[in-house]
Amino acid sequence: MKRFATTLTLLLIFMLVFAACAAPVAAPEGDAAATEAPAEEAADAGAADAAADGDVITLEFWHAMSGNLNDLVDELVARFNDSQDGIVVNATYQGSYDDTYNALLAAFDAGGAPNIVQNFDLASQTMIDTGRLVPAWQLMEADGYDASVFVDAVRDYYSDENGMVGMAFNSSTPLVYYNADMLAAAGVEMPEGSMSFSEFKALCDQILAADDAPPYCVTFGQVGWYFEEILANSGGLYFNENNGRTGRPTEVVFNQEQGVEVFSFLTGLISEGYAPNLGNTWTDTDSTFLTQQAAIIFDSTSDVSIIQNSEFQVDTTYIPHSDSSDRNGVVIGGAALWLIDSGDEAVNNAAWQFMKFLAEPAQQITWHTGSGYFPVRKDVQESEEIQTFWAENPNFQTAVDQLFTTPTTLDDGTPNYAVLGGRAGPFPAIRRLIVEAYSRVLNDGLSPQEALDEAAEKANDELANYNAFFE
């Protein structure tokens, strides 16, 4: 009897353990609720109808926003959930973009994929290639939604030949932040707009020549992003096939003229002593700038902490461009929301309602003022709240101007492929090759041309391996 009782207890424990193990793999309640929802209600405003019937659609939303951004996302989600009765959105923080994407891949295999997932700009092609998306343009078409409300650069970045594929959510660009007190003390005036490389270095020489000059003029991390952005600002392309916008790219072209000029500038800033060699970092540059060891920092518009944490006046200006070009504009960075096909039109439509809600002016204003990410639609500029906010925070105005004045078509009417940004499946892996190229120049003494050629060779292999999946 006693033995029987022990066995029973053990069995019970197993059942509990297995129940716990199974939970994350099991399909979320949303799917169950969704399949119950009658299909005919799906078509247009399905969500509201479903609510009338008392059916609630639960959506899983995976994102990669941590800290105060996570709080802000929760606030927006709560606002959506309160605004109607038919849909409940469940937002979960999944870690970094990489973590989120790996979780998504695992969920595709095991079940339990979310309805909406956030993934970063460079992953666009990979997201499309999963074949599991409902492209945003399809839903927009069905809904009669006009995509021209979005900022051109943002809309076109996330578009394919049919229209927007993902919905831009958190968008940022790089910006030049500078210590205005330090420049004033040195008697240096920052010129308006984007500087050429030699203008930038001349400015640095002036700053470093002053009494009490900081040890360095500028600081930036050796991440692939600044190379991409300054290349675009100089009108240079990254991939063939018009930056991968008119077909799958087969080669990188960043080792041509413009690329070499940009990379020589960036590595030169470090090797000539204008900037400290901080390696591949997003954070070590902040401490260098905030402790006034450098007068200028390249950073993302979303890094508002730079301004909040500084004990001096921080002003901003546009990123520089090469001597052999005119300012061409910036590529939008950040991440977008991707709608994963649940197989049920009502659920997809509910997810679209949520994405549409996030793009409304009220939510965009909350998001922009709270996070530093751009408002992704044009009409918020006219809002009084935004105008006051920009008047009080002129640095946001610079960031917005830099983006809004970026032309997405050239004078001859062709698309400005450089600022549309590169699109390629293995772009993240190729970005890493640029990070390595910095070290090839700074540690191994290669010339910028040699380092880029070497990176290009590896990058072309990456492209070939990726494209082989489509042969």
Place this chain on the structure above:
Amino acid sequence: MSQATHSTSVTSTPAPSAARRRKRILSALEGYLYLAPTLIGLALFVYIPIFTSFRLSLNRIAPFGNRMRFVGFENYVNLLTDSDYWNSVRITLLFVLGTVPTGIFLAVVLAILLSYPVAHLKSLHRTLIFVPVIISSAVAGVLFRWLFHPVVGYLNFWMVQAGFFDSMKDAPNWLASKNWALLAVIIATTWRQLGFNVIIALAGVQNIDETFYDASKVDGAGTLQRLRHITLPLLSPTLFFLLIINVIYSFQAFGEIHVLTEGGPGRATTTLVYSIFYDAFVGTPQRGIASAQAYILAVMVVVMSYINFAVVNRRVHYQ
């Protein structure tokens, strides 16, 4: 296991009643039921993944998940002919050589000091030395990142203050220079592993019977002779254990590298494990190639452990 064999041999003896046999089977089953949590856990998290990853290693797997291309041993061939991969092997070996002997040497020195000369301060010192162990590798990494910062870091600041260098610009660029980055990671890893090593070494030192020392004193042995002929030989089983554990730990080191250098500058701190992580999970995931790397690494670790047991174990004295 032995019980199972035993019960089968018993069942073969003449004419056990059906009821008794059922009882035997039931009791054997009950035994497996107790083992089940471990067995199921091992199967789910060790054995099944071992087979799955071998299958994956023979394929190229699309970064977008749903497509696979069988390539046979091409992943292995590519790796073994790739100079970057051999560079990772070299870096891993340098990393192991940099962390393991230093770590064990420091641990033994500290253990002996803590046992004898400064024994009266033991709880304070032991706490100080053990604290790094309970700090997560990510936190340790961030702390060292601050220390190593070439512009505002304390380490270079102190070295300049102490007169080793004229200015911060002359001091080592710990994390961004190829010449220093591996050393920086080795320092951080050794520091964090030290507490564990000291605790084990301390237990070993204190386990040595006082009578050996008393006897040697009677024979007129000095401090160094006692260290050489008593402490170290009797400590050898502990040292052997530390060697095995530390080699495995170093092969698997990840947290410090990830936080401090992300395998950079260039690939100067990309060890085999870090390379597996990067290829499998970062940016453009390539799980087939990562699985092949994991298999090669597994073979290496088995060979290393075999060498450890075959060669080093012969020099170990058990009391």
